[in-house]
Amino acid sequence: MAELATATPTPLPVGPVRDHGIGRGGMFALIASEAALFGYLLFSYYYTGASAPTPWVLEAHPALKLALPNTLILLLSSVAIWFAERATRHEERAKALIGCGIAFVLGTIFVAVQMFEWKAKAYGLAKSSYASLYYITTGFHMAHVVVGLAVLAMLFVWTGLGYFTPTRRIVFTNGSYYWHFVDAIWLAVFTTYYITPYLGFAT
């Protein structure tokens, strides 16, 4: 005699709880797709550079005076949002606001410095394929930082309104994942454009 399969009734979480919820998968999918986008951008750099007559890069020794500290600033902003996310977990609203605010300010500084770097360049977008790739890749990244800043601003507002509790905070956690991604991907961009010429790529 056949027997019916039954789902055992156990207590189940209702809606997103802590950092678990269906939205997390959506955020990971977004990040995967965005990472692929940057992968193709960097592929374009390496492929064009490797197949072009040398010297292809316009600066054999890209100045690190601003870029390196700026990289550290962006990484620090990741630490700040991590701190804020942790504070949200413990319902420490003031700390969360401070962390979120610091991340926002550091991110804004990063954008300002990057704009300054652009201004100081001796070449424009249309100078060569290297110049085009440099501006568009860093520009793509900067656009992501700007979106990330908007996310941080909204997280700040929502935290200020007291929306998040230690259990209901998936929006905050997902937002912080996005910011971490924007920071992490910069390391790949930075390595490609500021470090590989020192290693002799396409110089």
Place this chain on the structure above:
Amino acid sequence: MSPPSATAAVAPGGSNREQSIRRTPTIGPSSNELRERLQRIWETKPGLYGWLATVDHKEIGIRYIVTAFVMLVIGGIEALIMRVQLAGPEQTLLTPQQYNMLFSTHGVTMIFLYASPILSGFSNYLWPLLFGSRDMAFPRLNALSYWIYLAAGIFMYAGVFVGAGPNDGWFNYVPYAQFRYDPGLNIDFYSLGMIFLGISTSVGAANFIVTLLRMRAPGMSINRLPIIIWGTATASFANLLIVPAVSLAFFLLWLDRQFHTQFFQVSGGGQPLLWQHLFWMFGHPWVYAIVLPAMGMVSDGLPVFCRRPLVGYAPVALATVATMLLGFGVWVHHMFATGLPGLSLAFFSAASILIAVPSAISVFSWIATIWLGRPVITAAFLFFASTIVLFVIGGVSGFMTASVPVDWELTDTYFVVAHLHYVLLGINVFPVMGATHFWFPKFTGRMMDERLGRWSFWTTFTGFNVAFLPMHLTGLWGMPRRVYTYPVEMGLGPINMVSTVGSFVLAIGFLLFFINVLRSRTRGAPAGDNPWDAYTLEWSTSSPPPPYNFAVIPTVASRHMLWEDQLGETRERSNLEEGFILDHGKEALATSALDAEPQRILHMPDDTIIPFVLAAGMLVLFSGLLVRNWPITAIGGLICAADLVAWFWPRISLLERGPAHG
């Protein structure tokens, strides 16, 4: 993700909050009273607002299917005009420029606006029903992906109607696509339209992936998934990773054209082949993305008409994944004639030839299913079974061109046209027509006419082969593709006339098919829940299904839920009568990724106009970019930004924020 342990999650403040965070769902049978309550919770409001705001996957799926079929008709008419032009040598119906635009637009329409969206449509409609679920993981995202598809289609066709459609082939090679050689708005419409459409494909893919991992009925472990799920899931994983390549390529091209960047310009140290690499890194996996779900339709539909389970479920499922994995490594076979190093050609040639193996697994499994079954010859069966014939012909010609020396002979000839049409019609259009016959009763509650269905099958099948089989020869005889005419001396007049006659017969077949669809919608015989005596979960609910799909969430015990008694494979039976009753609002069940253990009760979003507004904002944004009008672009951008803030605003109804404060 493991469910959080009982107390660790609880904030100070206590057991009240614990109550709202966890609940033990009631298990019970369905009842009229429950169905009425769920109907009230899930149904879309009538009227214009409801029409724009619905997030019901079934409504969205049908819209996808209808829109894609409209695109198929438009693309088909374009093809017929070209066939008239090519019916005899040195005809002057079309100018070379008109012909360029027509064949490019035909390709773009069929590949991007028909072939992929039609499969998204079927998958959108069917996935939650096949899963025993109430909706997709992200219903609002689902609505967004449809609205963007529609808006991007309108955007691209706006270009066609003002005489600025794509005119450099669907793969749009530089340098011809550069401003210097093609200064109209044609390529700008196409470039921005493709970036726009790519957003639709990407969010759709993300939705399918999360739905796959989270939205299955309890017990539907991954070894019990229908093959169409394997197909669409594989395609979605690929789409998520490959669409950025083509969006980026089109974006860089647009910059080259409008802002004098040097990405593809040799004079500025740019690399024209970069376009081909980016395009085909996307393009070839994409080809599999637009056939694997359709192959899944055959793998799931054929067994129903053969009255036995699919032969070789596991190999077919694995072959689906293997095809895509190999598919990532074959893009260069589109570039054999570009002068790349021999070693690279050898590698990509070998990988391309290797793809024959997983493809053959599916074909042999279908043949074995028919061989070992007791086929019931219906129109749907004919369409599904004909796939085998057409796929073998298209597969063999593909296998031939995977060989480098053969490709050098055949590239850019009609042989390739024949090949790609055998593949795309053979394993997209024919399965889709079969799927329409098969699932139409579920969509509408009515059967399609069998007699007319068979007439339409034999007409399309005959017309298709008369049109395209001779093209192999046309190509071997040296007729290049994408040229608007040919001289009398080539002697190609008669064979082209045969193709043209065939194409019109094919068109009559489509006409019969659409007449059948339209008539059967209102006049077909009533279908009942399971007219084909099929075995998957969608047939266990009413036709058409209620807005909530399943009153109680089924529990799955095998791969053939409705055939368990006949098959007697195991003692255990799927439970379709009793299950979780989720009726505290618009609720659905999330389960674990591999074994589909109950994991979470989800609160699903209500109907909302937010996705529609976002798509409209993007349309404004892309239109602004097209004409380089920055105020319009900014307005579009602001609409999108405001809309996204509204979208992500934490809602109590979705349990995204605590009720204590706020």
